[in-house]
Amino acid sequence: MRTCNRFDNYRDKEMDAAQRREFEAHRTVCEDxxxxxxxxxxxxxxxxxxxxxxxxxxxxxxxxxxxxxxxWDTLVISWLRPGLAFAALTLVLVLFSFVWLLxxxxxxxxxxxxxxxxxxxxxxxxxxxxxxxxxxxDLVIWLEQEGN
Amino acid sequence: MGTVDPADSxxxxxxxxxxxxxxxxxVRRYQAAVWGTVCRVLGRSSENEDVVxxxxxxxxxxLRRFDLKYPFGPWLLRIATNYCIDQLRKRKGRKIQxxxxxxxxxxxxxxxxxxxxxxxxxxxxxxxxxxxxxAQALLDGLNPKYRAxxxxxxxxxxxxxxxxxxxxxSEIAARVRVSRARSELQKKFRAYxxxxxxxxxxxx
Numbered sequence: 001m002r003t004c005n006r007f008d009n010y011r012d013k014e015m016d017a018a019q020r021r022e023f024e025a026h027r028t029v030c031e032d033x034x035x036x037x038x039x040x041x042x043x044x045x046x047x048x049x050x051x052x053x054x055x056x057x058x059x060x061x062x063x064x065x066x067x068x069x070x071x072w073d074t075l076v077i078s079w080l081r082p083g084l085a086f087a088a089l090t091l092v093l094v095l096f097s098f099v100w101l102l103x104x105x106x107x108x109x110x111x112x113x114x115x116x117x118x119x120x121x122x123x124x125x126x127x128x129x130x131x132x133x134x135x136x137x138d139l140v141i142w143l144e145q146e147g148n
Numbered sequence: 149m150g151t152v153d154p155a156d157s158x159x160x161x162x163x164x165x166x167x168x169x170x171x172x173x174x175v176r177r178y179q180a181a182v183w184g185t186v187c188r189v190l191g192r193s194s195e196n197e198d199v200v201x202x203x204x205x206x207x208x209x210x211l212r213r214f215d216l217k218y219p220f221g222p223w224l225l226r227i228a229t230n231y232c233i234d235q236l237r238k239r240k241g242r243k244i245q246x247x248x249x250x251x252x253x254x255x256x257x258x259x260x261x262x263x264x265x266x267x268x269x270x271x272x273x274x275x276x277x278x279x280x281x282x283a284q285a286l287l288d289g290l291n292p293k294y295r296a297x298x299x300x301x302x303x304x305x306x307x308x309x310x311x312x313x314x315x316x317x318s319e320i321a322a323r324v325r326v327s328r329a330r331s332e333l334q335k336k337f338r339a340y341x342x343x344x345x346x347x348x349x350x351x352x
Contacts, residue, residue: 054183062172065208
């Protein structure tokens with residue numbers, strides 16, 4: 001069994017003469033190793049002798065490459081490595097967030113929020129105070145108190 | 149891993165400056181290598197021309213990132229092999245199709261021939277098409293990564309370091325893939341043979 005495990009070393013011709021002799025002696029009695037070697041030899045011969053007529057594609061490929069390569073997105077992709085593209089995207093996001101949170105933008109936003117809260121507070125107080133007004137005379141007194 | 153060919157570097161630099169003729173020449177230098185790898189990894193297919201074209205277009209797009217300190221060939225074959233592996237993953241039904249194209253009698257005879265020790269020519273050339281189909285059907289049963297490693301090592305006779313470089317893996321991983329491919333092929337082959345023997349026993 002241990003000798004079978006050395007099949008790859010034998011096949012890859014990575015054995016010295018003594019190891020090779022030992023494996024070849026093993027092969028004569030090991031049907032598995034013999035069958036594996038025969039199959040691989042036959043497969044490799046079949047695949048190697050397959051004629052693969054090759055068309056000349058060079059002109060067509062180069063033409064297409066240059067046609068495709070002139071589009072702006074291909075040019076951008078060709079310049080950016082994936083890592084750089086990620087870094088560039090992150091930088092754009094950071095810049096966008098920074099611009100969005102500029103002091104000017106922040107003040108306007110905080111002031112609007114403050115005004116909304118104050119308006120709400122006024123409305124609540126007004127409702128509380130108005131709830132005490134039940135008659136016309138109460139209303140006259142209330143208006144005088146409010147300074148109207 | 150091969151050495152840098154100054155002629156390749158010059159052609160790449162000219163291509164990057166916009167010289168279409170230089171890229172044509174670069175493709176002409178390597179199209180046989182890419183074509184061989186594509187056909188052997190994917191098997192015979194009418195789509196192989198498109199695959200070769202796609203490999204070179206991908207290389208063209210990535211050419212600006214290519215470091216001229218390294219040889220161009222292994223880099224290009226790496227693109228080709230990775231693309232072929234992706235294609236193999238998408239072609240799951242092909243094995244059955246190839247196998248069913250062979251009549252049962254042919255299957256039996258071809259498989260038995262593959263199990264016989266032959267002369268240096270291998271199994272008979274009179275039915276080369278049939279043998280090629282059986283061989284491709286067996287290869288189609290392999291994991292795409294094992295198949296690519298097997299083709300590069302056994303058919304293209306590349307050193308393990310080169311196989312590793314093309315597959316983008318360590319030499320040990322390349323050895324493991326080739327070894328597993330060899331064992332898987334034998335296992336699948338036995339399964340086919342025992343399937344035939346089983347049918348014969350039923351018939352008798």
